[in-house]
Every structure is written in C-alpha cells, then in structure tokens.
Amino acid sequence: MDTNKGTPNINYRLPPLSDEFLYQIIFCMEDQANEYCLDLQEGVLSQVVFVEQRRKESPERFLELPEWYPSDGFRTMEKFVSTLRNPIYRERLREVLQSGKGVFRQFKDVLHEQPPLERLWYFYKDKEIRRRIYLWYERHDEAFRLSRMGEAPDDPTTELIKEDFILSSEAEAWLGAMDSLGDRAIHRLSDTGRQVDALLARQLQDAWMRQPEDCHLVALSTSGNFTGFLRYRLLSEGVANLVCFGVEDEYQGLGLFRYLFDTLCEKLAKLGVRELIVSLAADALKVEPMFEPVAPVALTQQILLSIPRWSDLSVNTEMDAFV
Template sequence: METQRDTYPLPLLTPFLRDEIIFAMEDQERTYFLDLETGMLVQEEEIEGDLSVFSEDRYLSIPDWEPADGFRIMEKFSNLVRNPLYREKLLNALQVGKGVFRRFKDIVSEQPALERQWFAFKDLEMERAVFTWYKSNNGAIQLKELNPEPEELTDDILQEDFLIESTVDEVRLQEITELQQILLDELDRGNAAQKKSLLFLLLKLQESRNLEYIYALTQGGYLAGYIAYRILESQTAEIVFFGIRQEFRGLGLFKHLFDSFSRKVSRRGIPYLVINLGGETVGLDKLFVPMEGTIITKQVLITSENWNSSQTSTDIAFL
C-alpha cells in the first residue's frame, strides 16, 4: 500500500503558499486542507460538496491554530518588550480575561514602532509553526533559514517611524531642554549609583559650551530623544548628554541616533568620538566595546571609522 508521500508529495513551500496557510490558520470560522494534488488550499465544505474526489491521502490538514496559541505569542512578546512601561501594560492586559485580544491590540497601537515590532514577531512565530508542520510531514523546505527573533526593530522600520534632524531653533531647543530636565529628574529619583551619575552629568553640562544636537522626531513631530555633543580641539566629538523618552525606549532608537551622529561628524573630518555614560546607560558600553572601544571611567572612546565600517548605514544622506 502506497504511503501519502509516495502518492502525493508535498508541494514546494513557496512564500505565497506559506502566507496562504498562515491566513487560513487565523480563520477561526472555517476548516482548511492542503490539496496535495493541486498544491492549493481548499475549505472543508468544498471537499464535502464533491465526495467523488475525496481522498484521505490527497488532503492534508493545515496546522492547528487556536486562540490559546495566539495568547501564547502575545505573552511571549510582552515578556520580550524592553520598555518597562509597555511591558507592564501589556502583561496587565493579558490578565483582564474577556476582551484580552482587543485590549492587547489597543495598547500596541499606541506606539506605531511597537506595533510594527509586534506584527513582525507574530509573523515570525506563525512561520515557525508552518515550517514545523511541513517538516513533520516529510517536506523538504526549500526556503532560506528563518531569521533570529527580532530583539530590536530593523533600521528600515525605525526610518519609517522616526525622523532624524539636527537643525535647532528656539522652539526645538526649549523642547530639548524640557526633555533633558525630565531625564535628569529620573536620575535624581533613582538609586545611589544613578544619583552619583547625576552629579557627574550636571558638571559636564555646566562646563560645556557651544553644544550641538541631533534628535529623533516621531512622524507627528514629537521629540522622542536626542544627543547633545560638542566638538573639541583634538579632532574629537564628545557626547555630553543623551536620552530617549521613556515610552520610546527599548526600540533601538539610541543606536539609530548614534549612527546618524557618527556619520554626521565623520563627514566633518572628526575621527574620534567620546561618549559619557551614566546611570542605567553605563550598560551601553557593550555597544561600543566590539568597535575596539577603550573604557575610560564612565567614558568610551572609539573612532567613527570603526563604527561606520562595521554598521549598515541608517543615514540615507550618507549613501
């Protein structure tokens, strides 16, 4: 007796077929099968309407996908969200019982960048389910390997949701000053190490003159974060202060801002970059150490050449 695979081999899992299967998995009202003869999806009622063509060997059930599977993905995503404000909001939303799916979607839609990250994460998880199902049915997947789980937004998504600017007028300077005070107040309310960092940063700000800025705006023109720096005589650009507004943290926005800053000063012939780290930002040193950075107390010294040559540019004007 012939096996299913001998009679009807699985069709090539093309991106189109994969997306069709994912769409059908999410349809909770109908039942779908993969017609191994045609390589197309069919609904259960279509098969029942023509019993003459029915064959258990010909029709393969697509992966099961229940509301519990969707909930599991939402819970997994929520625990991976780096921004503590949104992580807590999402995890609390999952405890409300009735209406949990709507509540979750409402929260992620508050922040377009977070919403894009959610959809990318959800698509990847469902792709994995389809690939696992395909393998379990002896399919030879002829697609490239899946990418790792997205821990940060990709640069193209950040470019869609944030504008990087450097021109500062009186209104913009006032917005930067107000955000700076918010960030300083956070340090003042923090632990002992953060309070000490506050003293260090205040001293830096007081002694710094002729500061320049590069900042990120949402598509609505809302200031999301900025970098304040000064140009020293020794071919060095020193970042005196920087910060990201709380609701935009954990999205990779600082790296996006820093990349634009590095390329901007590099075009001015400035090879050295000094970053002052304090409080929770001390952990950012791991971003620079692979660039052969030298840790000097709470400062990290790297070269713009090392950074620019090792990163994919997020600065379109630099290309």
C-alpha cells in the same frame, strides 16, 4: 506518497514557499471560523468543507495546516510582553493579560496608542507564525529543510524603526524638550536622598550644559512629536564626543537609541571622524552592552564601593598589590 488502490502512484510535494503563498497560509491559520488544508496536487489552499469528498478518496493528496488557536495567540502576547524593555507599556500590557476580560481587544487598544510598538508586535507575531510554518514545511519537505540549513536570522527591528521616526539635525525648536529630559533624569537622582546620587546628579547637570559647539541629531515621531536626541561635539580631527542623549519614556525599549546612534556614526564617517567617545553615567549605563561586540576601550571609569566591606576584606584575606 502512496495513493489509494486503483490510482497512479503520485509523488506529492509541497509547492515553493513564496512570500505570497506564505501570507496565504498565515491568513488561513488565523481564520478561526474556517478550517483549511493544502491541496498538494493543485498547490493551493482550500477550505476543508469544499474538499471533503476528495479528501476521503485521496487523503494523501491533502495536508492539514499547522494549528494556530487563540491560546497560541495569547502565549505569543505573553512572550512579546516579556521581551519589552519599555517599563510603561510592559506593565500596562501585563495588566491587560491578567485582566481576564476582552484581553485581545484591550491588548490591541493599548498597542494602538503607540504605533512603533504596535508595528513591533505585528512583526513579532508574524515571526512566531512564520517559524511554525517553516517547521511544518521542514517536516514535510526534505529539500526545503536542507535549503534552510545555516540560514542567518533576520534583523528584527531596524527597518521597522526607520518607518516610525524622522531624524533631523535641526535642533533649535527642540532644545527645551532636550533640557526637560535632562532635568527629569537629574531630579530622579536628586530625589533618592542618597548623597552619592546627589553628587552624580551634579555631574549629570554639567554634562547636559549646552555649549556653542554642540551638534544634535533629533528624532521625531511621524506626527512631529519630539521623541529623543543625541548631543555630540567634534573635538579634533577624527574624534568626536557623544556628550549626552535621551529618549522619552514612552519610546524607550523600541530601538530608537540604536537607530539614532547608527545614523550618527554614518554621518560622522562621512565627515572623516574615525573615533567616538561615549560618555555614560546613571541611567545611560544601560546601553553599554550594545557596544560590547566592537570591544570598546575604557578611557575612564568611576566605581562605587562600600568602605566597611572593603575594610573587612582587607582584614580577612590576603590581597594582591596591583600598583
């Protein structure tokens, strides 16, 4: 960069973006009471009020930090809520955002009720701010931009989940909680009044029946509360069956099932199990997309179709005979 007339021509560059320096930038961006800038000569962050004279004498030496206003924080909260898969907290947080009064305080209070969700929020917000800082660095530092080309994204939640839950194979104390999860799932189907749901509820009831050969993996919160489980059986050499599973409503959408499933696969692999049959029905079908990257083989499939629509199709179109 060029400097003022009468001073040496100095090529200013941004300092290396270490984790410590990144945290300092984030702190300064979130401090709404003060304005900061980066002193490129010293490689430090300074409050603007303390370097006003030097900025006038050598403006190219100082770089303004990326902007982060309360409106940016609000938009980040909206984006975070839109990503939530837990319907209970998604709706509560949406109500907070639409309330118009004390939104930031209310938002934090709701998140504080659920530590895993609160941790997920801070991770999400931190990621949004980091992205803005990285773009800022790329605009002002060619070497930094080139070094990040092709960089893979971080795994968003795996490590967070491990800090918030304890997994155990000791299930005796939690069998009642597992039965309660199953009963609620069965009642949701039975209460719809649809005959097909009643049939599905009976199938689900059979799947949740305990057997002597059952094995379990149970998830507990750090305070010792039951949060979810997997029930599986070892069928024959190299094959196991995931019979049923459940996650308490307030913990859904946080990645807990994925954490349980990954841990189970690690456990089974150590036992020499190479294949796992996963039984999916009713609400459990929502996890099916998780398995798509490994191209699972369909063993059985049930479908529900409309006979009147099928009859109309048969009359009005020429159909292939597949079998």
